[in-house]
Amino acid sequence: MPKSSHSAKPTQQSLVHDQPKAANAFVYDDGLIVVHGPVIIRMTNGLSGKQSSAAAEEVLLGILSSISHFSDLFATAMVNKGMYKVFKRNELMLIRRVYQNMSPAAWELSEWCPPAIDTSTSDQDLTQLEHTPQSYLQCNARDTAVLDALKVLILERCLTFLRPETAHGLTSRDSPHAHRLDDAFYRIWCFCKIFGCNKGREDDVTGQLDWLKGGVLAREQDCVATVKTNLEFDISSVLLNAPDHFARGNLGGLTADQLYDMMELWNCLAVLIQGFQGRVEQARKYGIHASSDVKAGDIEREEAILEEWTAYLLSLGPSVVLDLANVIRDPSEACFTVAQKNGWNTWTPPMYGGSRSTFLKAPVARLYEELITAAAFHSQDPENIEMKETSRKRFVSLAAEIRLRKCCRQWIAPRKISPIVEDRVETFNWASLPGLNGAAYDTAGMAVEKIVEMGFDARQACEALRMTDMGDGLRVDRAVDLLLRQTMY
Incomplete structure (x- = not known):
């Protein structure tokens, strides 16, 4: 390798020295760093040879850990003898770390799938077996082959109701949408590994929502490991013993677009x-x-x-x-x-009239509705938000006064409540209330308004609310789930 035209300026902590070796100086050279020829790592500042080697190895390990693709990792490992030595000494850890850099969603799936367990089974006796570097790469190749085969079938059988961007992302790996769709597949697969596959967690709604939100509850050990929490965890909830990699592929929580990708591909899998x-x-x-x-x-x-x-x-x-x-x-x-x-x-089969037909769809739709509603709220004009909040508080106050008056008439009989309150209750003109016009009691109108804010028209909202009314009141979540499914098909 040609010699550099200028040498690096030595510093107090420098381990690399390009000056000729002094006759009485101790030197340590194990080939960990090669810069324009053989490198001599001189003992400075009291560092022994072993300490110098460890420091150099830590630097190289940091470089290898930051790489974002397997091909780059293997190429970098062959740069020199020192780099290769560090790579081989930490091979499995580095392969895992780089896979996580490539796709956190794919990496989490691999963490839930030990080498001796096929991703479609749930043999608990084998979950402690560890990967080797070879088995880890083999599982990665196997999962990639499964996704590639599924994409071909989806394009063949589901193309008529796929979004154009989804079809393009499934067709070409060079598509800007390809990576996020792969992540959606891996998240679906991971969700099934955690909550399906005969784990008995199909109804672990709390755990499912927490996984979609990035594992906030799972990270708070005090919340799930003590009885001080006000949440009720089922004995089968994954949150009671969540491993460290739980929801690490969803850190920060999934976005509405990512949830939509999952739902779209899930419906395609159902069609297959x-x-x-x-x-x-x-x-x-x-x-x-x-x-x-x-x-x-x-x-x-x-x-x-x-x-x-x-x-x-x-x-x-x-x-x-x-x-x-x-x-x-x-x-x-x-x-x-x-x-x-x-x-x-x-x-x-599910017990007590339950059904697996809502598996994955129910928590995804629920969180999607929350995110869309929150986004719509934050996008509103602050003045409009303030007016609505003022109207809401006014209505709540009046409703409380009415309840108070009824209570007083029932139990105190002839005694009347405050004349001011009574006058307001008996003579109040609802049509004069700014911004409400009597609509405060119109729960159907409020439900329609919420759905319209999510991007659907009023006719669709009314029809969806009617079709999902099971006698227990209007449910916006059920109506939105129905509209999403109709949109996808």
């Missing part, structure tokens, strides 16, 4: 395994109904169980969807044979 409906006899033959109390011949209930089983398969993750999607269109029993071979026909 829509092919079991109507195949009741085959399902019965392969024991799909064995764990339920449905009697043979009750076609309607058998169909319902078959739909629940399909939702169960979806909760096992993208790799299971891919295996079944490749044979689902075969009219023979091939798809059921694949399910039986992998043990997916042995399952437990």
